[in-house]
Amino acid sequence: MKKKKLLITTALIGTMAFGTTVSTTLAHDALGSDVNKGEERLVFSNDDLKTLSSSLLNGTKNVSNFHEAAAVQINELDGVQNNTADVYAHKGYAYLGTHTANGANGGVRVFDLKDPSNPVEVAIFANDIPHTWQEKVIVKSVNTPHFKGDLAAVSIQQTSRNHSNRPNSVGGVLLYDVSDPTAPKKLGFYELDRRITGTHELYLTTQGNRAIVLASSPYADYYTHGENEDFQIIDVSDPSSPEKLWGWDPRELEEIDNDFNGYHWNAPDGHTRPVFNHSVITDNNGQYAYVSMWDLGTVIFDIKDPENPKYLGRTEYRDDQKGAAHSAALARGGNILIETREVSNPVGDGYEDAYGYTRILDIKDKTNPVLLSEFTTELTFDIPETSQGRTTFAKTVHDPKVQGNTLYLSYYSGGVIMVDITNPSNPTEIGRYTPDEANVWGVFVDRNYILASDMGQGLKVLTRGHQGNNGKGR
Template sequence: MFATPALACDIDGWGKGDYEYDAGSSYRYGDEGMNEIPVMEGSKNVSFLKETAAVSLNASESGLPVTGADVYAYKGYAYMGTHRLGSGSNEGIRVFDMKDPSNPVEVAKFADNLPGTWQEKIIVKSVNTPHFKGDLAVVSVQRFNGDAEKVGTVIYDVTDPVNPIELGFWETPEAHLNGGGTHELYLTTQGNRALLLAANSGSYRRSGGEIHDFVIVDVSNPAEPQEIYQFDPKTVIPEVDQTYRFVDEHNQTRSISVHSVIADTTGKYAYLSAWDMGTVILDISNPEEAEFVGRTSYEEQVQGAAHSAALAKGGNVLIETREVFNPVRHGYEQGFGYVRIYDIKDKANPELISTFQTDNAENMTTGYPGFTVHDPKVLGNTLYLSHYFDGVRIVDITSPSNPEEIGAYVPEKSNIWGVFVHRNYILASDMETGLKVLQKTGNGNGKK
């Protein structure tokens, strides 16, 4: 039997306890393979995508199923995090050789030497610093139970993905709820510097002055990571109280939690998904003295819940996904979370230009975590969304003000956590059934 999946985010305050749903009503939805859609030209031709591989995850000792978390790919290898298994076993990061995408081969496992923790997020980048040259991986380490000795971010050399080597560890402060850990993260470079951007979801891990909700850590020397910056939301919203809540201009009580973070390709700007505070844009060109630039905000009846972000159109368009897993909440519009798209040419004043919402996200009112959008990825003019029970949704954003769904992959009992596009395939991580691979396998004439 599979373990009951945990959410990507479970914040205090506006968390599960405040939501009007039946926690036992979890169910799945979907059919096998891709939904039929019209044939498109060029980059829009996704009608022939098919599931070509499905790899289940199992615990190495017990053989029990492992709950899948996020997925990332780099240089022909897929890296998949693991989430909470009922037994609390630390299953680390799984590495797959994708030389034959229809037959992923697990070749390594790492970060599995940390009892009492779970690993959700991994980012891999090539870096060149005075201390390290090669492919660096940063992995979030979160507390699962009292067995955890340390939490935060573990750093690995994956230049040879088959033989990962642990290099260092950045620990969140002990006072941080006895070490709650890093939830999501990002790795960026500035010249010969490597910077870890760590989101530690402080809104439910408060510790007085040591909140460490978002920090920048210099990992140029991976063996000696150095924290160089900490974001304080009170510098933007002075009215934020000690519980990380504030009352907005609509008299709605909002809650702040830096859930995730990305950087642009230049490493100059960081985008913090700060829940009801929206997406916060920081200029990190001088990372020791990062500066607030602007942020998104919400209309009165829109739940915040800024969960993740992606950039499009050369960094001039922001894709904001909102993980609203309570579709019926008093005082707010009905529906699960959906996408908001912003013009950010003027980063001090993000302009909402469109939204994208699946039919199920709009109309379904039960199920947990349900039909909310989760994570976004962008390749060219195509947006890929992981959507839990709604699978993977593929959206044409050639015109960002008019997003158009052009494909959907909804496997049986879909519970899609993450999505990633690499080379000639799409990866999807299903929380309960493992790694999925989608490829273009036909041309519409019965040929493969």
């Protein structure tokens, strides 16, 4: 019998669940308004993991010889079993963010991957601000006049926004020196207005001897009545003194009314659509930013001059298609954009019936993204006939990563789905990794392994080479 270590609701596992009660009049897939509070997920201990069935792993082409080398839960912290969020790797170490189970403050967990079959947790950091969670971490080697080494930028979010009984809880971006990953050192904190939940996702990049963070702080505009922006660029060249360089307000676009309240957009198609910044990435050279603005699409900026970025263009949607631009990745030297759309409520008046799926676009002309294809799975249209249990994150795509001509998608209950995008107009599934009781939040691809973060189960490591169980995991 499987042991239920801890139950958490979909309200906690959904990307946009920020612990704030809001009006149910808000639009689809945002602010937690349409979350089915009754759906449950499990958080397992290391002992519990032993009771699970073997993971399923099948693949062809370049993913045919991967196997599950390790599956390990993060350590308890002061007797508390936290759950994982996103995953990143740098110089042979994995960095796992944590979510909200058991009160949050799980920090970032560092694993030594010297032996990928035996990942060893060697450090915890960024858990010092009370009543917060640390979902996203990016690590880069930087060399500025003020700092040389490996810098980690960590997103910080309040578990309960602007809580009067929690005056020391605040969101923003924490900066750490992880040149020695076993002994991270706190350098600085970019602190947000307490009315803002915090920074949900972020990206760290360099431009010559300058380091900058691109921060996504959803609903900052809405919560502060236009005083702050959802998308900000922060100079972290001196990590002890981060400085805002620029922020963006979508009101500058012709299609956005001047009385836009920071969230509700009266779109030209007649829908009132949600607009907020969920995520952001850059190309490898830090020249362009790709900002996931939910139903406004993926907005593209030229950021060569980070104090004066230039708006270039954005993706758009069919009138019957929920936007929900959640995350992005690039392929073909930045000429192909992968856009994942996290839709947890598959129905809606005037919209198609579908959970979130992936779009692939040609962006050689960044002022005019052109849709090439859409990638769906059997989960996309697996919608119950009745509303009971219909709203779920389990069947929507989440995050994309690309290596060469292979797209890796984290897919909650679907695990990690691998897609051949050699012909981006005809994406083809070539592999799938699905742990038992899967709830995969993040995926990261390095030269020698694939990492997956399962919210309930911790770190998964896939490496190349066959093992004697027909490729079926443990």
